[in-house]
Amino acid sequence: MEDFLKFDGVTKQFGHLKAVDDVTLPINRGEIFSILGPSGCGKTTLLRMLAGFEAPDTGRILLAGEDITDQAPNVRKINTVFQTYALFPHMTVRENIAFGLKLRKLPKATIDQEVDKMLAMIQMEAHADKKPAQLSGGQKQRTAIARALVLKPSVLLLDEPLAALDLKLRQRMSLELSLIHDEVGITFVYVTHDQNEAMSISDHIAVMQNGKIEQVGTPAEIYEAPKSSFVAAFIGDTNFFDGTITRVLDSEYCEVEVPDLSKKLICFNDKKLVQGDSVHLSIRPEKFSISLDRPAENPRQNVLPAKVEDIVYQGDHTRYWVSIAEDWRVAVTRQHNRFLLDQRRITWGDQVFISWQADDSFMLEQYREKDEDLLQMPPQNVGEEVPGAAVTAPEPSDTSVAPADGQATGQEEASQQ
Numbered sequence: 270m271e272d273f274l275k276f277d278g279v280t281k282q283f284g285h286l287k288a289v290d291d292v293t294l295p296i297n298r299g300e301i302f303s304i305l306g307p308s309g310c311g312k313t314t315l316l317r318m319l320a321g322f323e324a325p326d327t328g329r330i331l332l333a334g335e336d337i338t339d340q341a342p343n344v345r346k347i348n349t350v351f352q353t354y355a356l357f358p359h360m361t362v363r364e365n366i367a368f369g370l371k372l373r374k375l376p377k378a379t380i381d382q383e384v385d386k387m388l389a390m391i392q393m394e395a396h397a398d399k400k401p402a403q404l405s406g407g408q409k410q411r412t413a414i415a416r417a418l419v420l421k422p423s424v425l426l427l428d429e430p431l432a433a434l435d436l437k438l439r440q441r442m443s444l445e446l447s448l449i450h451d452e453v454g455i456t457f458v459y460v461t462h463d464q465n466e467a468m469s470i471s472d473h474i475a476v477m478q479n480g481k482i483e484q485v486g487t488p489a490e491i492y493e494a495p496k497s498s499f500v501a502a503f504i505g506d507t508n509f510f511d512g513t514i515t516r517v518l519d520s521e522y523c524e525v526e527v528p529d530l531s532k533k534l535i536c537f538n539d540k541k542l543v544q545g546d547s548v549h550l551s552i553r554p555e556k557f558s559i560s561l562d563r564p565a566e567n568p569r570q571n572v573l574p575a576k577v578e579d580i581v582y583q584g585d586h587t588r589y590w591v592s593i594a595e596d597w598r599v600a601v602t603r604q605h606n607r608f609l610l611d612q613r614r615i616t617w618g619d620q621v622f623i624s625w626q627a628d629d630s631f632m633l634e635q636y637r638e639k640d641e642d643l644l645q646m647p648p649q650n651v652g653e654e655v656p657g658a659a660v661t662a663p664e665p666s667d668t669s670v671a672p673a674d675g676q677a678t679g680q681e682e683a684s685q686q
């Protein structure tokens with residue numbers, strides 16, 4: 270697909286700080302493209318350069334093959350929706366949406382028609398005559414989106430547009446945004462630090478850190494095949510294992526020795542490493558199965574004995590921290606597809622087995638020890654009872670083990686113009 274929008278070697282420096290550092294980023298026509306990263310990584314600066322509010326120090330920005338780097342914001346066919354909504358408080362919803370069209374001096378009948386279309390799309394017809402102060406957060410955000418879209422931009426920039434909303438409303442609005450996107454079909458560039466939001470609405474995600482792009486991919490690529498320890502730890506949660514390849518088994522699998530573990534691990538050798546190479550693995554918590562009984566032998570499966578150190582019940586799943594060696598805890602999640610049916614639930618202090626498929630140990634291209642700080646830590650309240658997890662049932666012969674299918678699948682300014 271053509272690069273509809275492109276950052277080409279873009280750098281922006283504030284004093285000594287490189288807020289955006291040599292970024293080259295192609296974005297397809299009509300997609301929702303998210304820029305995701307921790308606070309201060311340079312997301313907003315990138316977006317502001319796209320909107321024309323900041324000028325790059327070096328590099329170019331191209332839109333549909335045209336170099337727009339030096340174009341004024343009001344000339345670019347790009348509009349922005351800000352987190353703060355930036356609605357005019359003295360105007361009604363209808364007047365807010367109509368504002369940009371009036372500036373363009375379009376005939377009143379055309380303006381009315383376009384605004385009516387937008388009001389229908391955002392399902393705000395009943396609120397058209399209200400002022401922003403009379404609206405909920407979601408209604409204000411919908412109005413801000415309609416005000417930007419009514420101008421028919423080629424690209425809509427959304428800068429943390431849902432950050433001010435509560436969790437449920439954020440989830441609903443992100444779905445609505447996807448529906449609006451399907452209806453208007455233009456390119457959305459979405460900036461967020463919320464990985465769930467980015468995963469649920471994006472066609473592609475660029476993960477940023479320290480002004481640089483760490484990885485670009487579909488949500489599944491970013492989650493399932495992270496290139497760096499930063500991406501693995503920032504998107505979702507994971508466990509890191511460091512080792513050395515001791516044997517290449519065949520064209521697909523290899524054996525890895527990990528210090529402190531009693532057994533060598535079988536891993537999918539997607540990086541085609543050879544004997545003696547060191548390797549950093551990322552294994553997501555939901556890739557593990559946890560069971561009281563040792564799972565049946567399987568040459569492509571790893572099994573390690575472990576001890577349950579901590580448990581957090583989270584409704585749809587439970588998070589376990591289990592020790593697999595001295596001072597080494599790994600995080601394991603188990604979906605509750607049969608929680609109430611379990612005869613013997615796993616509890617604190619249990620000796621268990623964790624097992625995972627060789628293909629689920631993902632080899633990282635880049636590892637930095639400090640990324641371990643991004644991992645979820647076990648809580649301090651070791652020893653508290655998990656709701657409903659009292660071990661009251663006798664030890665039955667059909668002692669419950671982790672179900673084979675019990676794994677999660679991984680899962681300021683007003684608009685210009």
Ligand code: ATP
Pocket residue numbers: 283286288306307308309310311312313314315462
């Ligand atoms: P957040 O999620 O917190 O909004 P961000 O990823 O959007 O963060 P930016 O706002 O792009 O990050 O800022 C990147 C870095 O550049 C930060 O260290 C910030 O302090 C700095 N910065 C941004 N704008 C300016 C400016 N106008 N002058 C000086 N420093 C700036």
